[in-house]
Amino acid sequence: MKASNRSFRFILPLGVALVAVACGGGTPESTTPATPATPAAPAAPEAAAPEAAAAATPSYPAGFITSADITLGDKLDEGMITEAKKIFDAKCHVCHSMTDQKVVGPGWKGVINERKPEWIMNMMLHTQWMVENDPDAQALVEETKTVMPDQQLTKEQARAMLELIRSLK
Numbered sequence: 742m743k744a745s746n747r748s749f750r751f752i753l754p755l756g757v758a759l760v761a762v763a764c765g766g767g768t769p770e771s772t773t774p775a776t777p778a779t780p781a782a783p784a785a786p787e788a789a790a791p792e793a794a795a796a797a798t799p800s801y802p803a804g805f806i807t808s809a810d811i812t813l814g815d816k817l818d819e820g821m822i823t824e825a826k827k828i829f830d831a832k833c834h835v836c837h838s839m840t841d842q843k844v845v846g847p848g849w850k851g852v853i854n855e856r857k858p859e860w861i862m863n864m865m866l867h868t869q870w871m872v873e874n875d876p877d878a879q880a881l882v883e884e885t886k887t888v889m890p891d892q893q894l895t896k897e898q899a900r901a902m903l904e905l906i907r908s909l910k
């Protein structure tokens with residue numbers, strides 16, 4: 742692909758800026774910080790968590806995709822793939838390739854062999870939650886030094902992207 746060097750140079754600082762924004766949020770435009778000199782007394786112990794499992798279960802965001810939400814046909818859906826290629830050209834190609842070449846984010850070839858379909862869809866639809874909670878997503882951020890910006894895809898668009906990624910074995 743031509744001009745990839747140029748977009749690379751542009752996109753890297755953008756990615757870094759996004760990480761900075763993501764990490765820098767939450768500073769109140771405070772007057773005098775009311776930070777007490779000593780830490781507050783520890784909060785009362787959580788109501789004696791009866792089932793140990795409760796603590797280990799992360800709370801999923803609304804619309805989180807599970808395997809039950811995805812039906813994969815035996816054959817690839819070419820209509821979805823055509824749609825997905827348009828989205829790729831418009832929104833994804835600056836950071837991804839359809840080969841195994843990394844751009845800013847990973848190349849997509851072979852991703853379907855390593856990841857579950859629902860994981861791939863959640864990466865597209867719930868990126869922020871994934872990079873905060875999913876160890877595999879966190880490893881990718883570590884590797885790319887970039888957090889993928891929210892792509893504002895609908896569930897149908899993300900499903901179409903999954904079909905495209907499925908075709909890139």
Ligand code: HEC
Nearest residue numbers: 832833836845846847852864881882885887888889892902
């Ligand atoms: C600004 C750069 C950028 C854009 C634009 C972008 N991504 Fe990403 N994407 C990343 C990065 C970086 C990662 C690695 C994980 C992370 O940081 O969230 C990633 C990871 C992914 C993954 C997981 C890949 C793997 O190897 O497991 C998928 C799937 C994905 N992106 C889909 C998309 C789709 C679909 C679009 C377009 C609608 C898109 N991305 C647009 C940067 C981007």
